[in-house]
Amino acid sequence: MMRILFFGRLRDAAGGRERLVALPDDVGTVADLRDWLARNDAALGSAISARGVHVVVDQVICNKDAQDVRAAAEIAFLPPLSGG
């Protein structure tokens, strides 16, 4: 099982902060994961593909579409950050 996390306005778009999912065999990369999430929810798909959204794989910023995610335990989608 993989934990997918959505923060900030992406949490609103996803309807919740966390999803536990079993990835289908044809989802191998960050790009595949985005497409798969968009298949069931086009609005969420567009929100997580927007400019400025970071992808974090197992708590390391990744941002590479080709990154393999099959062994990952946790993937997070972060909208633009705003500390301070």
Place this chain on the structure above:
Amino acid sequence: MMRILFFGRLRDAAGGRERLVALPDDVGTVADLRDWLARNDAALGSAISARGVHVVVDQVICNKDAQDVRAAAEIAFLPPLSGG
């Protein structure tokens, strides 16, 4: 009587922070005062004429050689300032 004040290294040069003096009639301006002080003490005269020395007349920065000082109660010579 006029109070003449010397601060910082000018105090060392003058041998004291304060002098009470009666100005002679021929001392009318800041430039005259400097010359008069130099007449009795060349080293002090050169110290108060150095670059960066400010002249304050009755607690207002003046720095004009032609400023009339005959009515002044207090004249201060300030070497370069260094607060903070």
Place this chain on the structure above:
Amino acid sequence: MIETLVTGEAFAPDAEVARFVAARGADCGAAVTFAGYCRGASKNGEVTQLELEHYPGFTEKEIERLACLIAAKHNISDVLVIHRFGAIAPGEPIVLVAALSAHRAAAFAAVEELMDYLKTDAPFWKRETGPDGACWIEPTAEDRRRREEHSK
């Protein structure tokens, strides 16, 4: 010492600064601090509450990374960062940054630059609540411009 804390509890900037500065070395000539407070109004009007979401584990690691990056860049050994998350009321502190150095230029540069980084690179998401509801706040164009200046 590089000290960072990400906390859900309210904190008192003056007490934290007093504690941090008390441990300074004999070579310390300058202490610069920045405290950021939740304002009672923003460009969207009255603010009744600010909520800062964070990513537990990742946020702490990123704040630590930014503090170390800035300390190394300005060659200073003492940097403090405290950052709140959760619900914050108007007037409450959100963030505190402090830096100690021998001379003032490095401490000023470190605190100002670290704040610029935190505004755009710290993993927090801000939601303002006012009379007309809540909305997410993202870095301004000015925040991005300031941050970009440091990448050059």
Place this chain on the structure above:
Amino acid sequence: MIETLVTGEAFAPDAEVARFVAARGADCGAAVTFAGYCRGASKNGEVTQLELEHYPGFTEKEIERLACLIAAKHNISDVLVIHRFGAIAPGEPIVLVAALSAHRAAAFAAVEELMDYLKTDAPFWKRETGPDGACWIEPTAEDRRRREEHSK
């Protein structure tokens, strides 16, 4: 509020900042502070004592003038300056500057610029005492360069 104090007594920067910041308005989003300490060593070696001479009356007036000038220039209403005179031991605070503003840029600029002015324009004269005797300290070329930047 523009608040300035020239004092012969030791002071605690954190307590003064706490007091000053506590009176902030609802619009205050940023507090920047600078505290300058007497270092135990300078480029001339060990420092056992620092003495700051001032010009009573004139020094107070000039500090007030500089604080008002900087507040007006950066359009901020809250500036605090506390400056020691007399004998100061290594580790003791010499100067404290604080500024409050809605957004951080103005407060950072005001505190940094006011410090640059104080270094070259505040009527104090510093004498450092070390193992080899005492010497007068004047602004460095770097101090003058920083100050000149603001006149442009």
